[in-house]
Amino acid sequence: MTAVPTPRGARRTGEHPGWYRFRKNRPALIGLGLVLLIGLATLLAPWIAPYPHQIGPFVNFSAANQPPSWAHLMGTDTAGRDVLTRVLFGYRTSFLLMLVVLGIGVPLGVLLGLAAGYFGGWTEAILMRLTDVFLALPPLAVVLAVTSALAPSLGTAMLALAALWWTWYARLVHGLVRSIKKEDFILAARRSGASTGHILFREILPNIISTIAVKITLDAGFVILLGAGLSFLGLGARPPTPDLGTMVADGANYLPEMWWEAIFPGFAILVLILGFNLLGDGLRDYFDVEVL
């Protein structure tokens, strides 16, 4: 313990003051719990799923369409696969999509936003007009266009979404940089001969990173929602890859008798998005930032 420096004021309670403040926001705590729980279950899916061999091209018609029971907590689907197992592995597809889309979109948007906000002039005019045009495109329509021109697959969907997602971050960061670049400490850094790179990444970025983090958290749920919608349309992951949106779409064909095949995957999506939303709202209150 002695090696770890504790922030001032926290020693008396043995608790980080920031954590204490966050802890008091119960919805945010529930959100964090949900995200951690689902994230962990997703990571451990191969070990905790009851029938890990049934995720893909597995068929067992003698066990098809069984309602929820102790052997199959969420029942089985038309091919006789365990729904719970596929939900757990379906979460992997959701997380993968979210990580790839934000992993490409966020750095790209942040870089462009930094450049537009800091340099101003023509750089700003061109970049922000470009951003406006991209923001004016309905996401689903663009994904439709791209997937139909290429071929519907998880990769195409991720690429198309990432190609759109940077715009939100470019706009957000642009606004933040504009309001911060006239501050004295930026001026001081420039006067003392700091390089542009240093100012952008060591002076400005650390000051806006919390806002970006809040936006990412709120977006995570939204990307997952959109991804689920795409695979519901058949434009996302291809069968037999387990995917929550695809499972809902398949299950919807057997309503209302075999309700469990659509309802459980649907609630699985809902709960994960709920987790990210509650957590994002909590972080927004915690950092007291405004995010569009």
Added chain:
Amino acid sequence: MTYLSYIANKLGLALLTLFGLSLIIFLISHVIPGDPARLELGPLATQAQVLNLRRELGLNLPLPVQYGNYLWGLLHGNFGISLVTQHNVWHDIATRLPATLELVLAATLLILVIGVPLGALAARYQNSWIDGLFRLLSIGGVVTPSFFAGILLQIVFGYFLNVLPVSGEVALGVPYSGHPTGMPVLDGLLRGNWPLFLNALRHLILPAVSLALADLGQVARITRASMIDVSRKEYVRAQRSYGLSDASMTFKYMLKPSFIPSLTLLGLAFASLLGNAFLVELVFSWPGIASYAAKAILQKDINAVMGVVLVFGVFFVVTNFLVDILAGYVNPRLRLGTQAEG
């Protein structure tokens, strides 16, 4: 900046966006898929046939010229021929658009008529059980995928309670000619055809609610937050001390300034409404543009898909333009804001 130059500025941006949109669609449809002529004729066609068609379609011209021709065609309602239906794509879309519009308009109406007052109510009874219930409902609306909301509503109201129809726009037994607007609810109303109106309305309820839920929650939350902001303003306290009634305060003096964020959000929401309409239409077998596009995608009917994408984009741009104009009218400060935004 005068209101007029504000409008001119927004109009310029809208036109620029439309230009960008057409360029992107052109590039995707003319460059990515390789050779459209080969695609259309299939693998068995001879090289000469392909070359002939290329000349006919103008594909041997330089790209900028092709783009010019494409744009010229669009301005004349020429979206190309659908490979599947063999009709002009614009004709195909125009026959299906009213159904989608009816759904989107109904959802927008629900958002305005329910979302805004609900937010105002929650703000008025801040931190009471009404507020708590409101939070639960609004977050529920935001996090439920629209297609899943549709399925849940189908199960509860369609199968379990059996009170509302779960598919289609009008029941088969009800005669409907599709005139004059192509929206059966509106047509029933306009022509005084009550059986049609009631039947179509019953069909519209579940899809419209599933479509509206997400943005309804969002708009209600924003309205609540900005109502609370406004209620702390000095002028509100001053008016209250003059003895103005609660209702007059809430609806006359607080709702208008709180309405602007909701209005802007509604413009943004339009994109998600159109996008989600796709999903909801499939859930409820709605005879709109989604079923057309879904089929077109499966059959690689690129002209049809691009036509749908273009129509979506134009709707989105036009709505955002109108929202900007309206917001600038309600809140004159925004007109200054655009210059600073630059």
